[in-house]
Amino acid sequence: MSASTPQDTATANVEFNQLGKPLTRTDAAGKVFGTTPFAGDYAMPQMLHLQVVRSTVASAKLLKLNTEKARALDGVVEILTADDLPNPSATPHFHEAYGEKRPMTDPPLLVSDRIRFFGEPLAVIAAETSEIAAQACALVEAEYEPVQGVYDPQEALQPGAPIVHGEDNIMVERKIRKGDVAAGFEDADLIVENTYRTPFQEHAFLEPEVGLAWVDETGVINIRTCAQDIEHFRMIADVLDLPHNRVRIRGAFVGGGFGGKEECAREIYMALMALKTGRPVRLEYSREDSFVGHGKRHPMILRYKTGVTKDGKISALDVDILADSGAYLYLSANVLLYAAVAAPGPYKVDNLKVCARAVATNNMYTSAFRGYGAMQACAAYEQQMDEVAKAVGKDPIAFRQQNYLKTGDPIATGFVPPGAIWTDQCVDRAWAALGPRVEPVEPHIKTGRGVAAYQQSYGKVSFLGDTSEAWVGVEFDGSVVVRSGVADIGGGQVSSLAQIAAEVLGVGLDDVTIYKTDSALTPLAGRTAATRTLSMTGNATKKASEAIRSRLLGRAAIEFGVKPSEVLLSKGRVLVGNAPEKSMRLGDLARLCHIDGIQASELAMHCATHADLLDSETGQGQAHPDYTYGAHAIEVSVDTETGEVRILKSIGAHDVGQCINRAAVEDQIEGGAQNGQGYALSEEMLYNEGKLMTPSLSEYLMPTSMDMTEVESIILESRSGVGPFGAKGIGEPAISAVAPAIANAITDAIGVRIFELPLTPERIVNALMDQES
Incomplete structure (x- = not known):
């Protein structure tokens, strides 16, 4: 149930046609009736199945990785290790968003020498079936030299503690200073001091990580995946040492993300294996694989x-x-x-x-x-x-x-x-x-x-740039199209964009269709994370829709012989407020604009606030x-x-x-x-x-x-x-x-x-x- 409170007086009289209402989301019917395809629903003929070989220890040197028995297993097609990475130094650099680059920032895609956590990936195996791939994983022999580890952050700071990184295990420090703290405590009549502890937490999304990759007839690597960010195509291309325009991510509705599907290692495994074998490849994590295969909430x-x-x-x-x-x-x-x-x-x-x-x-x-x-x-x-x-x-x-x-x-x-x-x-x-x-x-x-x-x-x-784009267009029948690279991770992000366009252009939600999440064909919107999608892509959609609306009103004003401010867009029609007999269908106005060379479409970008x-x-x-x-x-x-x-x-x-x-x-x-x-x-x-x-x-x-x-x-x-x-x-x-x-x-x-x-x-x-x- 829900309740609301009156808005402040400056905005209380604003009325919307589409916004603020509990409308049925554009993706609801497909999900309810099971017709919406998720990334795991896609398959291709002759596709291979991938499995990841992971470390069974948390801290060790990797002395040798013997894959001979696995390669000899009937049905195994290819095994990739760290030596097979075309550009092993290229990894995702999310940390640079706040202007920092430190050594050993990102987990290696495949370990070559030093294991630092349990489940770290050692190799990727492609086989004719997932069962064969799993059998092959069990046949890979890893020879370790144990290295003393440290598993408590307080112990990691003690003198003589095992060093995971750097000189003292301190990876990064943040400070906030305001006013005079010492004087503030002197002014206090009472001081209360407590220590609180919070745990690791697993995302536990309903849909484990899954995807499908293939090389098309033009030589472009296509990846169908459940990801919070289709702009990973650039990172994947860098690792594969390919031009960015040779990698294409085709997203799908995501069965939950919560931050756990921002990583792109699995897409890199699929892309590299598709290149190596020339066949489509599919990777689906088991729940156990997912639990050890992506980062957790910080304790x-x-x-x-x-x-x-x-x-x-x-x-x-x-x-x-x-x-x-x-x-x-x-x-x-x-x-x-x-x-x-x-x-x-x-x-x-x-x-x-x-x-x-x-x-x-x-x-x-x-x-x-x-x-x-x-x-x-x-x-x-x-x-x-x-x-x-x-x-x-x-x-x-x-x-x-x-x-x-x-x-x-x-x-x-x-x-x-x-x-x-x-x-x-x-x-x-x-x-x-x-x-x-x-x-x-x-x-x-x-x-x-x-x-x-x-x-x-x-x-x-925006310290180093954060932008989002959306394209909106009105068709000759009055229907509206929105194109955006936004990933919908279950929160109704796509449907919200449709509602925004519908509100601005005076149509119903059913009149709007959205094409989403294709790095080659939809404008890039950035990742669905940091609660940024509505403010970024929503604003881009609104800007594009308002630009179209302005042109439509201008052309309608000429047609009706009135001022643009007197023209309304409502329920798929164009009306003159004080002369309702002057009206036409929105689609007819879009056709007039087309004849006159006036765009009834717009690509808009919204930029994050710049700050030092x-x-x-x-x-x-x-x-x-x-x-x-x-x-x-x-x-x-x-x-x-x-x-x-x-x-x-x-x-x-x-x-x-x-x-x-x-x-x-x-x-x-x-x-x-x-x-x-x-x-x-x-x-x-x-x-x-x-x-x-x-x-x-x-x-x-x-x-x-x-x-x-x-x-x-x-x-x-x-x-x-x-x-x-x-x-x-x-x-x-x-x-x-x-x-x-x-x-x-x-x-x-x-x-x-x-x-x-x-x-x-x-x-x-x-x-x-x-x-x-």
């Missing part, structure tokens, strides 16, 4: 030291963040930046010190995941706010309201967000929606409530274009005998700026609640000296439909965002506050704080036993 240790005056004002904040980067830096520099910027949360802190470090270990490398560092920070600062409120003797909501940022206030980096900051309204609405407290029916059942708010970025500023790099010592500057603000409120019951937690009520309240599709926004809030609930209560990747001990969904416990309660979505619309029509992003923000809200509710129920996620039954029972003793 973090977050120490918060908060100074507060007796009247409840935060006077100083000192935050130390230690992130486990795993075996390679990869995206840690970026994730760490997001965590550092988010560290104080949506609160006004005049005296601030943040030190964030990512440390190399021999664990699986860590990467992008929904929330991207800011979520871990939120898990810490919102639990800390409850602890500080309790210490100073204030109601946790009243304490928060006293310290929230307001619209126009600068955040931690000194940047003033252009959008509204409606945190207080979101918290009030979410808390009120909990209604009467549920009374427990058994004495060993305790109930509790918690709330958490957040500040979450959406989109990226943040100051390396103070972190001051603009890190992101804007921020979404919201809150989540939770009521739980806790069985004090077993530690079992049940979510009784779950309320998400978010200022989304402007809904594009209300149903899609509700879907994001509900999905974020599920994702965050798993992070809070059950999802934990357990490792033993780097070896994953929870390698499938049987051991890695995600909440199912049986564990979820109904989620109420409260949607606020300030229409103040930098996205189209004032929209803000909601994809990542929807998850940020869920885990700390649950943690606060459990603490309220049992009277003791557990400082490490997930809050498993075992940890709850142990905490209660410690409390009694």
